[in-house]
Amino acid sequence: MDRFMELAMAEAEAGMAEGGIPIGSVLVCDGKVLGSGRNQRVQLGSAIRHGEMDALENAGRHPAAVYARSTLYTTLSPCAMCSGAILLYGIPHVVIGENKSFRGEEDLLISRGVELEVLDDPDCIALMEQFIRENPELWNEDIGV
DSSP states (O other): OOHHHHHHHHHHHHHHHTTSOOOEEEEEETTEEEEEEEOOHHHHTOSSOOHHHHHHHHHOOOOHHHHTTEEEEEEEOOOHHHHHHHHHHTOOEEEEEEOSSOOOSHHHHHHTTOEEEEOOOHHHHHHHHHHHHHOHHHHHHHTTO
């Protein structure tokens, strides 16, 4: 597993240990981590703090040129909200741990020129499968079902 995806996975595992939804994300520019985060909807009582949104928030403000050179790593395929943020900030490359548990707005991202890499990582898949099996109501709430 790539070291940045390992960081995203560590965020996901930390989120699960906190009683949250195990999705982690890391924003990287020029080989440097700008910010990392995890889904904190449960922990913070937030409507929007998905893993990708948390990583962006923790990265702080940056000029457009920085986002244009960045890669976002996320353990799960980005939802419509997180995909919108990716497009808004012009992040050109997204590495996805897995999209079997949930396939977000990948077609939209591709149609807008975002390069996607889907790793089908067995650890990411196993973590989400376990969480969904053990917490179906919380999972459905997170994805808006």
